[in-house]
Structures are given as C-alpha cells and as structure tokens.
Amino acid sequence: MAFSDFDFLEKNFIHYAKEDTQSKYANKDQVPTTPNQVKMMKELADQVKDYDLESYYNEKTAFAIGHLAANTAGVAPIGFFAHVDTVEFDDRFPIRPQVHRDYQGQKLALDEANGIFLDPEEFPDLLTLKGQTLITSDGKTVLGTDDKAGVAGLLAALKYLHEHPEVEHGDIYVAFGPDEEIGLGGQRFDPADFPGVEFAYTLDNGRPGDFEYETFNASAADLTIKGTVVHPGEAYGLLVNATTIMTEFLAALPQDQVPEKSRGHEGFIMVTDAQSSVDSAHVGLIIRDFDWDEFLAKEDLVKKLVASLGEKYGPDRFQLDLRRQYENIYNGVKDRPYVVNLALDSYEKAGLAPNVQTFRGGTDGNFITKKGIPTPNLFNGGGNYHGRYEYVTVEQMDKLAEVLVTIADEHARQSKEGQDKRPLEKYW
Known part of the structure; x- marks a missing residue:
C-alpha cells in the first residue's frame, strides 16, 4: 500500500535525475563546484514553499535550507539532509531515466547496442523488487539515485506533512547540499542554519531498513x-x-x-x-x-x-x-543513543526490520556530527550506486518518506511521554 503520492514521487525523481548536477573535484575552489547544483537547490528551495516551509539558499555554504514550523510544543528541532550532486560521469550523454512498471525480475536491456544489461543473475537483489515500479538509466550515464532518491523521498515526506496536519511534529529543518561526492559539502555546512537542532539524519545510500551510525x-x-x-x-x-x-x-x-x-x-x-x-x-x-x-x-x-x-x-x-x-559518526552518537534508538523504533513502526551496518566510507554526516549535530544515515533505496547500473523503485522512495514522517511523529510522542533512555546497542 502506498504511503505517499506515487505519481508525485516518480515525477520529482525523474525531473531532478535529468539535471546534470555532478560535482567536480577539479573545481574544488568554487562553491559549489558546478553551477547546475545551484540551479537545482534554488529550485528545491522554491518547491518546498508549497509545503509550508520557509526556505532560502545560503550563498556562502551553497546549501538550500528549509524550515517547517512546529505544530506542537515541547519538541526539540530535528534535521534531514539530502545532497543534490552526483559522481562524475561521461557527460557527452544526457541522463535519460527509464521506467519499468510492474517489474517481474527479468533481464533488462539498458543499452543493447553496447551490451549493457541489468541482469538479476549479476545483480540478484533485483529479484526482491518484483511487482514494483523500477527506474533505471539508459545505460550511458549514472541514474543519480545517489542522492536524487533521497531528495524525492524527503519532498514526499514534506508534502505528506503538509496534507496531514494531524501528524504532530516539532520544528523540522531540511538541507539540500552540494559536493557530497567529493567530501566538500558537509565541511561547509553552517550549524546556524539549523538553530536548536539536536540531531539529524542523512538520506544517503542503502536499502529500506539499512541504518548506519558507524563510519570510518x-x-x-x-x-x-x-x-x-x-x-x-x-x-x-x-x-x-x-x-x-x-x-x-x-x-x-x-x-x-x-x-x-x-x-x-x-x-x-x-x-x-x-x-x-x-x-x-x-x-x-x-x-x-x-x-x-x-x-x-x-x-x-x-x-x-x-x-x-x-x-x-x-x-x-x-x-x-x-x-x-573525517571522524567516525559513532564518536558523536555513542553518548547520545536517542538519535539511534528513535530511528530504529521508527523503522519498526513503518514495518521495516532494521539492518544496522558499519558504513565502510563516509557521508556528510561525518562533518555535521563533528560540528555538534549527531547525524547518522538512513537510506534512500535503490542499488548499484555510482554507475550506469544504478536503479531505484518508487516503492523504496515511498518507504523512505514513510520513515521520515514516522521519525517526526515518534519524536513528538516520545518528547511528550519521555524520551527512551535505552543505551546504545552495538551491532558489530
């Protein structure tokens, strides 16, 4: 059963996936490193105003910031991050997302002329997606699942909160950031753009249920x-x-x-x-x-x-x-277990079995955690990130939207009834 508006999710993902927002380390002295990132972030800053958010583009840090005011008292502000940039790719070709409705696990020809196929024999996780609406590239470029899927899921959650004012929540801050793929975006983030935010989450790579609060x-x-x-x-x-x-x-x-x-x-x-x-x-x-x-x-x-x-x-x-x-996110959350346990509780309420993993890499959350806002990573859905075999399903992005709304709602409930005091459990 759909949680959010599937047509809205699909339309937003495809629209933003088509925008060439690759970051380029060769331009590291520019903020951000490519102009199309600015275009997309300003577009997002305008779009979220439709869902009752105040928003602006921070010229200094190159983050687009949105603020959804609380509809209930006594709830500490929280934040969510999604990045607009993608890895570098062969930009001779435009990005052309392909939609495969009611996917049944078959081998898909992405670019048959050049022998590019998305094959469950090579990528067996595809078999778990039967019956879903699968979105792929055309085999010539990346799709941009990382992190346009996080962007689309976050937009769907904001739209849901706009249409369901009965869901209680505190102040919610969102940030659409640049240059994550080259490790520069999070370094520039200004915590003053998230006033009072005690913790946040990035919406980066992972399948529904994946959760990471330990990085290198x-x-x-x-x-x-x-x-x-x-x-x-x-x-x-x-x-x-x-x-x-x-x-x-x-x-x-x-x-x-x-x-x-x-x-x-x-x-x-x-x-x-x-x-x-x-x-x-x-x-x-x-x-x-x-x-x-x-x-x-x-x-x-x-x-x-x-x-x-x-x-x-x-x-x-x-x-x-x-x-x-960067430093391990765990260094910043080990004494603040609520940020982890809230996410795990919300996964279970959304019908997901939590899959806590150590992330053998880093995210914007490493830098933001170091700035005093513990920021573990949720998921954005999809798979085969950073290449022409990237994919995502509308259903996976919908589950992300559900988790985000559930986190906001559960945080409001626990803030009123008393935050869970469980210690942080190690999963490794």
Missing part, C-alpha cells in the same frame, strides 16, 4: 621522497635512488591491512598512487579504521616508518603530509 575514521597522507641523481658510472657512495627508497617504504607497510583483505569492522592502509624516478618519488595513502585507537595506531605506524627511513637516509629527504579527513 579517515586520514589521507602524501609522502614525498627526495633522491640524489648522479651518473650511474660514478654513483658509488653518492647516488640516492628515490625509487628504491619508495619501494622499501611500500614493502614495510602491513600487507594484510589492505582493502582487498579487509571487510566488516576491519580497517586498512591503502596506497592510492605512487610515482617515482631516481630524483624524486611520491606516495599517496588513505588510512581507514572504525576503532579510534586502531586508527591512531595506523597513523602512528606510517609516521614511524617515515622516521625510520629518515634515520637511514637523512630526514631532509622525506616530507610527510598527514591530514585528517
């Missing part, structure tokens, strides 16, 4: 190695080969703590790029771990390896730039 702690490192070039015929005791030193450094990294050998709650150190000559070498690394102490230990390991090589070859030959990227 993350650092990036750049190691530059300086060699000394001498003619090889006269090199004895003089030449210092930066390539040789780089190879020594790479060999000293833990070979079992890499992405291809890590899963679940395990972290890793990944070499993302390496270039070298005799004269100089560069190594790029990312460091990831859920556990804070293990994360610090991995950072310390890299520092000690460089220091050890400095003792051997001279410290002036090495420059290590180690910088924090």
Whole structure:
C-alpha cells in the first residue's frame, strides 16, 4: 500500500535525475563546484514553499535550507539532509531515466547496442523488487539515485506533512547540499542554519531498513621522497635512488591491512598512487579504521616508518603530509543513543526490520556530527550506486518518506511521554 503520492514521487525523481548536477573535484575552489547544483537547490528551495516551509539558499555554504514550523510544543528541532550532486560521469550523454512498471525480475536491456544489461543473475537483489515500479538509466550515464532518491523521498515526506496536519511534529529543518561526492559539502555546512537542532539524519545510500551510525575514521597522507641523481658510472657512495627508497617504504607497510583483505569492522592502509624516478618519488595513502585507537595506531605506524627511513637516509629527504579527513559518526552518537534508538523504533513502526551496518566510507554526516549535530544515515533505496547500473523503485522512495514522517511523529510522542533512555546497542 502506498504511503505517499506515487505519481508525485516518480515525477520529482525523474525531473531532478535529468539535471546534470555532478560535482567536480577539479573545481574544488568554487562553491559549489558546478553551477547546475545551484540551479537545482534554488529550485528545491522554491518547491518546498508549497509545503509550508520557509526556505532560502545560503550563498556562502551553497546549501538550500528549509524550515517547517512546529505544530506542537515541547519538541526539540530535528534535521534531514539530502545532497543534490552526483559522481562524475561521461557527460557527452544526457541522463535519460527509464521506467519499468510492474517489474517481474527479468533481464533488462539498458543499452543493447553496447551490451549493457541489468541482469538479476549479476545483480540478484533485483529479484526482491518484483511487482514494483523500477527506474533505471539508459545505460550511458549514472541514474543519480545517489542522492536524487533521497531528495524525492524527503519532498514526499514534506508534502505528506503538509496534507496531514494531524501528524504532530516539532520544528523540522531540511538541507539540500552540494559536493557530497567529493567530501566538500558537509565541511561547509553552517550549524546556524539549523538553530536548536539536536540531531539529524542523512538520506544517503542503502536499502529500506539499512541504518548506519558507524563510519570510518579517515586520514589521507602524501609522502614525498627526495633522491640524489648522479651518473650511474660514478654513483658509488653518492647516488640516492628515490625509487628504491619508495619501494622499501611500500614493502614495510602491513600487507594484510589492505582493502582487498579487509571487510566488516576491519580497517586498512591503502596506497592510492605512487610515482617515482631516481630524483624524486611520491606516495599517496588513505588510512581507514572504525576503532579510534586502531586508527591512531595506523597513523602512528606510517609516521614511524617515515622516521625510520629518515634515520637511514637523512630526514631532509622525506616530507610527510598527514591530514585528517573525517571522524567516525559513532564518536558523536555513542553518548547520545536517542538519535539511534528513535530511528530504529521508527523503522519498526513503518514495518521495516532494521539492518544496522558499519558504513565502510563516509557521508556528510561525518562533518555535521563533528560540528555538534549527531547525524547518522538512513537510506534512500535503490542499488548499484555510482554507475550506469544504478536503479531505484518508487516503492523504496515511498518507504523512505514513510520513515521520515514516522521519525517526526515518534519524536513528538516520545518528547511528550519521555524520551527512551535505552543505551546504545552495538551491532558489530
């Protein structure tokens, strides 16, 4: 049974999916990095006014902000985030969503001429979507499920609240953000745009029922190695080969703590790029771990390896730039379990079995949590994110809308009757 307006959901998703809002890291000094993101956010700021929200576009942060006033007293404000940008893709082709009604699990030709098929044998989750309205790309671009599905679900929830004033809720703030895919949007968010908000949720990737309040702690490192070039015929005791030193450094990294050998709650150190000559070498690394102490230990390991090589070859030959990227959302919610338990209660009330997962990545919620607003991640539906095989169903976006309304309603109820004081349960 539909919770919200299916035609409204489908129309909004397709409309916004067609807009090319990819973010581009090469333009990182622009806010936001592409002009079409501004166009979409201003359009959203105008649209939500139809549902009783006050809204504006923040030119400094590039967030579109909406505020739905409370219809009952004594309920702390909450917030929801959806991002408008998509990953970069081949923009020679326009985005053309394809609608497959009453999908029955068959193999779909997205771009038959180029052999692009959406096949349940390759993507078995498609078999769980029988009878639903499936939306795909045409096989030439991404669809934009990440995060246009979150946008569409949030709009449907706001429309529902507008049409059902009997649903009690406190102040609700919504933010449509830029540049999430390149890790810049959440860093720029200004908490002053969410006055009094005690917690929020991102509506990013995941199937209905998925919930994440544990992400990686993350650092990036750049190691530059300086060699000394001498003619090889006269090199004895003089030449210092930066390539040789780089190879020594790479060999000293833990070979079992890499992405291809890590899963679940395990972290890793990944070499993302390496270039070298005799004269100089560069190594790029990312460091990831859920556990804070293990994360610090991995950072310390890299520092000690460089220091050890400095003792051997001279410290002036090495420059290590180690910088924090984001911190685990769990660090900000572990002492505030209500934000987690409210979501899990709301899932169950909406008929969803919660599927709590560790998120092997990061979201805007990492940065927003660090700013003092604990922000775990719900879901947006769909699957095969970041590629031409992306999909979503209208029914999955409808379930997101139902969960958002349920969270607002349940938060109002618990605020009046007394917030649940259960501790945070670990699921890993």
